[in-house]
Amino acid sequence: MNANFPHDMNEELMTRWIDGQLSPEEQVSVNRLLAGQPLLGREKQAALHLGGLLRTHLPSTLEPPSPDFFTSRIMDEIRASSSMPVAKNVKVPAGTPSFWSWLKKPWFAPLASAAAVAVVFAALNGPHSNPSPSMETARIYAPDPNVVAKAFYSDSAEATVIDLQGLQPVPNDREIRAFDLASSEPAEPGQPQVFYAASAPDRAAVVLTSGTGQAPRLRELP
Amino acid sequence: MCVFDVRIFKMKSLLLPLLVLTALHARPLPVSAQEKRPPEPSANAPADAQVQGLLFFAANDATAPAQEEKVTVDAALLKSMDGKLKKVFPFSNFHLIGKHTQKVFKEYESWVVPSKDLCLKIDSRGPAEGGGVNVHLQLWQDTKVLVKSDSVIRPGQPIFLGGPNWRGGRLIFVVMLKP
Numbered sequence: 057m058n059a060n061f062p063h064d065m066n067e068e069l070m071t072r073w074i075d076g077q078l079s080p081e082e083q084v085s086v087n088r089l090l091a092g093q094p095l096l097g098r099e100k101q102a103a104l105h106l107g108g109l110l111r112t113h114l115p116s117t118l119e120p121p122s123p124d125f126f127t128s129r130i131m132d133e134i135r136a137s138s139s140m141p142v143a144k145n146v147k148v149p150a151g152t153p154s155f156w157s158w159l160k161k162p163w164f165a166p167l168a169s170a171a172a173v174a175v176v177f178a179a180l181n182g183p184h185s186n187p188s189p190s191m192e193t194a195r196i197y198a199p200d201p202n203v204v205a206k207a208f209y210s211d212s213a214e215a216t217v218i219d220l221q222g223l224q225p226v227p228n229d230r231e232i233r234a235f236d237l238a239s240s241e242p243a244e245p246g247q248p249q250v251f252y253a254a255s256a257p258d259r260a261a262v263v264l265t266s267g268t269g270q271a272p273r274l275r276e277l278p
Numbered sequence: 279m280c281v282f283d284v285r286i287f288k289m290k291s292l293l294l295p296l297l298v299l300t301a302l303h304a305r306p307l308p309v310s311a312q313e314k315r316p317p318e319p320s321a322n323a324p325a326d327a328q329v330q331g332l333l334f335f336a337a338n339d340a341t342a343p344a345q346e347e348k349v350t351v352d353a354a355l356l357k358s359m360d361g362k363l364k365k366v367f368p369f370s371n372f373h374l375i376g377k378h379t380q381k382v383f384k385e386y387e388s389w390v391v392p393s394k395d396l397c398l399k400i401d402s403r404g405p406a407e408g409g410g411v412n413v414h415l416q417l418w419q420d421t422k423v424l425v426k427s428d429s430v431i432r433p434g435q436p437i438f439l440g441g442p443n444w445r446g447g448r449l450i451f452v453v454m455l456k457p
Contacts, residue, residue, distance in 0.1 A: 125426040194415075194429035194437070205425050213365040218417075219440040220425055226395065226444040233394040234333055234376030236349045242323050242386035251391060254350075254379065264389055266399075271421035274394050 074100050128197040194218055233276070235262060325381035326402040327411040328456040329431065331390030332359065333376035336369035337447030349377045359436070359452065366438055369447060379456055382411060395419060396441055396451055406430045410455065417441070417451060431455050 072078050073086050090096055194216050198205035204221045226232070236254045243249040246267050253261040266272040332351070335343055351374060363372045376392030382402045390398040396419055403412035410432035417424045417439050429437055436454035443449075 129428075194427045196425055196427045198425045199423055203424065207427070210366050213362040213438075214435050215362055215366065216429060216435065216437045217366050217440070218425060218427055218429075218437065220417075220442075221440075223419075223424060223442040226442050226449065228445050230395075230444075232333075232335070232343065232375060232444065232449070234345060234347065234349065234392055235378065235394070236347055236376070237378040237380075237391060239328065239380045242383045242388070245387075249389065251378070254377065262391060262394075264391060264397075266387075266389070271423075272389060272391075272397060272399070272418055274391065274397070276394065 074103050124199055125197045129195060132195070237261060323381075323386065324384045326384055326405060327382045327431070329380055329382055329388075329390060329400065330454055330456045331376075331378045331380065331392045331398055332374060332452040332454075333392040333396060334359075334363065334450040334452060335373045335375050335444065335447055336363065336367050336371070336450050337373065337445070338370050339446065340371050342371075342373040343375060343445070345375055349374055351377055362436070363438065363450065363452075367440065367448065367450060372450070382413065390453060392451075396449060398439075398451060398453060400453075403428070406432065409433055410435075415439075415453070433457070 069078075069082065069086070072082075078086060193209050194207040196205045196207045196218055198220065200222075202222045206217075206219045206221070208217055208219075209215070210217050235251075237251045238254045238257055240249055240251045246265070249264045250260045251262040251264065253259045260277050263275045263277060264272050265275075356374060360372050364370075378390050378392040380388055380390050380400075382388045382400050384402055384404075388400045388402070390400060396417065399416040399418065401414040403414060406412045410430050412428070412430055415425075415427045415429055415437070417427075419442065424441065425439070431437060431453065433455050434457075436452050439451040439453070441449040441451055
């Protein structure tokens with residue numbers, strides 16, 4: 057239940073009252089207005105408690121591991137949703153509330169925002185109902201706009217194919233330095249990770265260092 | 279409705295999406311994942327899978343490029359992979375030039391490095407329904423990420439990443455579950 061608020065106070069003043077940002081003069085004025093309305097004090101405490109909970113349990117900013125990839129997936133979902141066929145020539149029975157009348161309902165805004173959030177997160181994180189290998193393809197994103205990335209499942213090869221076209225060719229005079237390595241144990245982010253030669257498991261061959269979102273740095277050991 | 283009611287109403291309308299978000303993400307986490315930071319790396323860090331990364335040079339020329347290091351792999355596997363690659367990429371020869379067998383850790387990023395020029399970062403997203411492992415992949419060439427992908431690596435079903443051209447052929451990165 058919400059308390060009635062004195063009409064002498066505007067929203068800006070009320071917000072600053074809840075946030076504890078009134079000047080001493082304003083505070084005296086507000087205290088006078090609120091005298092005899094203890095319910096409002098409890099509402100303020102409830103709002104402060106809620107704000108504290110949100111600040112405690114939710115990070116002020118949340119950066120996904122690959123923001124560009126995350127954005128591209130959301131855009132893919134939006135494109136997929138907007139390309140769905142729309143029913144035409146559907147007759148609406150008389151008396152059925154119109155879409156616009158729904159918009160005016162007080163419960164529509166929170167329900168719609170919750171539904172939108174649920175749809176996006178279910179699409180991105182939820183289990184997919186097509187476990188058939190031939191049906192599923194990789195979700196891909198190429199940061200370079202000149203690169204055309206295509207993913208498909210090849211039934212004949214029984215393989216997922218991620219084909220990248222438009223990449224800069226490797227210069228012909230460059231030698232590709234390749235390795236034959238065995239598994240290494242993990243390292244803390246930013247700490248070097250040592251890979252051993254497959255032919256001699258006690259011989260450290262390559263050291264890799266990488267930070268979150270940073271390019272790997274590879275160093276060959278003599 | 280007075281202004282105070284409006285503000286409370288707005289706050290409550292924000293609560294509903296937050297509750298939905300919380301519910302969607304309220305999956306039980308393993309005990310180790312609930313800690314603020316992963317445990318110290320150890321020689322027995324838990325892994326979701328073991329993968330093999332193979333770097334091929336696809337070309338119509340039968341001559342393999344000169345390599346400082348001889349790469350060895352099971353002959354049957356090589357023959358099987360050669361057949362699969364020929365069904366996708368229009369080249370007659372697939373020369374194996376690099377290999378790296380690597381565990382995919384549960385709580386750490388894993389790197390598959392068959393070459394200094396092309397390497398693959400793998401983040402495990404846990405076992406996949408129907409077998410295999412869900413992964414987030416990033417294919418890197420030097421300091422540049424070529425592609426990012428959410429994929430599933432299933433037993434017997436490799437992922438082929440068609441990379442840059444080189445010397446009239448093409449570099450192809452293959453990642454597969456190690457049997």
